[in-house]
Amino acid sequence: MLYRMINPPEISWIAILPVLLLSATAMLTMVADLWTDGPDREGLGWIGLVGLMATAIAAVALWNTKLTSFAGAVVVDRYGLFFTLLFCVAAGLTLLMSMSYLEQTDIRTGDYYSLILFSTVGMVVMATAADLIVVFLGLEVMSIAAYALAGIWRSQVRSNEAALKYFLLGAFATGFLLFGIALLYGVAGTTTLTGIAQTASGATAEQRTLLIAGMALMIVGFGFKVAAVPFHAWAPDVYEGAPTSVTALMAVGVKSAAFAAFARIFMHTLAVMSPDWSAVLWVLAVLTMTVGNVTALLQRNIKRMLAYSSIAHAGYLLVGMVAGGELGGSAILFYLLAYTLMTLGAFSVVIALGRRGQPNENLEDYAGAGFRSPFLGMAMSIFMLSLAGIPPFGGFVGKFYIFSAAVKSGYIGLTVIGVMNSLISVYYYVGVLVRMYMTDGGVEITQPSSRPYLFATLVVAVAGTIALGLFPSTLFEVARQSFLALG
């Protein structure tokens, strides 16, 4: 016989509908760029927004579907769809703020929009992957686009530096992740999550040893992407150097995607190993919260401060993973949603204060901003208070869920450390309020209402942060159902 037919696996197109729609949109923006003239490429942003909207609609339409496809490589479940929607919101707001932000930069390439969308494709793949190889490929799609985005403002030295640092260290971290994946494959003989879960539940002592080694290396890999201490050192430099809108996407999108895969693999696939990994994550959570918050106290640059703040928030999310269970898992999902809105909002304010050739990223530049633009002041206050975990905003409810979960699982000590940390964090978050409302000076501000895209971003973020604080139960129920869809 000269040839034999390969029987392709069962292919369900609807299982990858969100990925397909997003990839098509990304390629469309790339092609449309050829027909776009002039310095303003807002049209590409609009294409992206429409594509994200379509993806979100597809995700909602698939809400009651649960199926695996491509020989168990991709899974459609509420967990993946929840994150798909989260990424649509994050990418959508990033595009919106970019459409205002790019005016004040030298970034004139239309590839900016396609790279943001490609990065989002990677995130969606990570959240819906049911196979470690697919997780890895999704992570690489997301990261490579992010490396390029970090360095896309090429006339800025610090943007170039950020890209190089992020790339080098990212590649280093990826090595650990791959090593871990290889060890898991070595134990299970398969890279599918179901196969690994089966092996893990019936593992012999020898197999457990290798599983543990694999887990340790994967913790390093994911720890890098979520910026957990001691794998966080890149974050402040890269967040500071990258264009602000890209920083926003990295802080929320990349982190959420890493948590999506991290939580799916550890809290579901390797759930039987939780006595082993939770001890390590306990230590990482404490370190991450403490180093993030304490170091943020002295920062004078708002992007650096928000970088340390995002490190600290990774710590709170790790608390949720340690707590585990239905409550811990749902709390992570809810927290990521709240975190996404308030962090994107905070970065939008950073953008709103900047102007061409004058980024105004020092805390001193915020002096009196609350009086010169009451709307910006109010918005920033809400984001800062929410990040600090003060009611009645989304951040408070998220922390309340996370710490309730930790308490219910008996991690009283971890809860005490967490609450103490959120106490420390108040100091630097409120520092921004002090600047805005209790000092004079600062920079001239372009009123956000004259920049419609940025204004829209801020309105959505403010409304979302408040709504999550006042009416969290519906969304928490969605998060709970999403997390339960894993099991």
Add this chain to the structure above:
Amino acid sequence: MHEAITHTAVAVSYLWLIPALPALGVLVNLSLGALLGKGAVGFIAPGTVAGGFGVALYCLVQILQLPPGSALEQTLWPWISAGNLQVDIAFRVDALSAVMICVVTGVGFLIHIYSVGYMHDDPSYARYFIYLNLFTCAMLILVLADNLPLLFVGWEGVGLCSYLLIGFWFDKEANASAGKKAFVVNRVGDAGFLLGTFLLFWSLGVGTHSLSFQDIAAHAKSIPLDTVTLITLLLFVGATGKSAQLPLYVWLPDAMAGPTPVSALIHAATMVTAGVYMIARLNFLFVLAPATLTVVATIGALTALFAASIGLMQNDIKKVLAYSTVSQLGYMFLGVGVGAFSAGVFHLMTHAFFKGLLFLGSGSVIHGMHGEQDMRRMGGLRTYMPTTYRTFLIGTLAIAGVPGLAGFFSKDLILAHAFSSSPVLWLVGLCAAGMTAFYMFRLVFMTFWGECRADEHTKHHIHESPATMTVPLVLLAVLSIVGGYVGLPEMWAWGNRFDAFLAPVFAAAQGGEHHMEMGLEYALMAASVGVAVGGIALAYVLYVARPELPGQIADQAAGAYDLISNKYYVDELYDAVLVQPALKLSNLLWRVVDVGIVDGIVNGSARVVGASSSFWRRWQTGNVEHYAVSMLFGAVLILVFFAWHSS
């Protein structure tokens, strides 16, 4: 024992209006304040609070008409639901809340009116009323909340507004830092509050919990003693932050940097009493932990004495009142700590009247003296500002515990309960009472009596305040007199109506009903009156009859004088022990752990910023290596940990 109490709840639909009206004021003034102009802003802000007061009075009438133990309830929507946690946005008015909302809206309304006059020339008029209305809204949420998490919303809200108002005049560096200090110190307490809430949730056991006060009351008895002690201690830490007790009182004196009506409303009459309210609200929990109650009473008594002793030496008129507030809050904690919850709340109410009055009076003085706050440059003001003087004197007599005024009845009730609990606590309270009488009359004599010590220019302009300011003074003065008659001693004819009204709320705490002999009670009363008169007499001797004496005393006891007039160096101590180490740690973490732990290990060099570009580049590449090595370090640690953990 009290008769069996029926707890009935009546569902009503108007409770939301009470906090919503001030919130409406915030929204209108925030969005339209610039367009409307001062007149409209000054009408809308007090108007919404007046509306809230109307609804609050209606609630009070309803409660009085319903059988004892009844409450009005309104559930707005389900809020936090997670597993077996089901918290609603729900309001509840029982006797305790009814008293509180009436005090908050009533005194709040008077202070809003006063502010219309006091703040009239301030450029940030609208901003002031936005903050003030927002505060009122948050405070009302605090006292109306049906559950602990919602109470915490109000708790944080009032903290935020207090902080914004302390730093209201930010052109002075000190004010902004005072605001920040208030917020941060309060957060220390709030961390305790949150931890207590989490621990409570954890220990309530199986079944769905709403953390509403009825839910906690129903399950509290099943919590082990040491757990309930820990929970209540943590909650008390929260109370010491908000209510400025030892050791977290340090923010309140600095908070006087805010406008004086704010000091009256937030830092005397309402917000600072939130800790007392919270303990009274959770009385059924606290009585389960006798050890905690002992701590509460002891801290309260010590704070009363400690703050009063600092008050003896202050020369800033508002600082005296600030320490006086800390001291009076100590009395309230002493009251609830010895299980006399209604006495504590009674003093809370009368204190709101007379301390609100005193602060507003001092504001009137400061207003008339064009911002002068140092009593050494005042004097003789009774001729210039007769209304202010008379009302201020009434407030002073009330706080000093002169018989017949509100403060006498409430303070005496607390001291009587303290005596039956522990004579030592009573003695400490009595000493503090004597000091209170002394420093308050020192204040009156230095400010209103004798010769005016102001410079000629200021003297020329001293004037009585406008009617918007004096009318609230008069009304509060009336309340400071008659407010005490709702809670006369049990042995007298009219009896303690206030206690009877609140009794159903404190049903769980009524076990050890004390019946004091009439003779003993009169003796205690006489002792209180004695120290009050003694304090007043001493102040008269030192500051009116023999004004040269204080200086001589200060010279002879220089050490003690320095110690007290520098407030026992507590601020300096905190700075050296807590603040500086925290900042150093941050610096250390930043420079060593963060910038490169490896760099620190390799050659101990610190970060060098802003070097030449060639050095910059080398440093940058070095950094990436450092980061990579620190990641490798982390990876090794995790592997070693797993090897150790799994072997």
Add this chain to the structure above:
Amino acid sequence: MNTGVFVLLATLLVVAALGVVLARSPIRSALSLVVALFFLAVFFLLLDAQLIAALQVIVYAGAIMVLFLFVIMLLNLQEHPAEMARAGLRFLAGTLASLFLLATIYFTNRSGISNAQGMGAIPDGFDSTAQIAERLFTQHLFAFELTSLLLLVAIISAVVLAKKKLA
């Protein structure tokens, strides 16, 4: 696999790999990499994975390394040997890397994988082009398609970062 052959090859591979890291000139680094990749290919060969071995030589040692060398020569990089990190840092990194290696050896040792007697007979048609193709188009179909997307993103990224600045 014969232990003697393994030890010999492994030693050569490690020496070549060290050469990549330690060589001062980029050309030597690149050439050491070629050598290392060749030895890796020999390993695949010894494991009966002929196709992978061939691909390893053709794609990595051949195409990619030639590209590397072109770039190095075009940029004339041999004039600027890479700056070495300070001795202390090198020592620390070396120590940590050794510890990391020791830890992995510890885990693999304890797992008993080093004593395993192999999987038995090699299945029929192992590493045939047909079988690899079948794997790619069945089990790893999605990953295979996703790789094309990854390549696209990588190309765009490279272009974005490398193209001339717009005036």
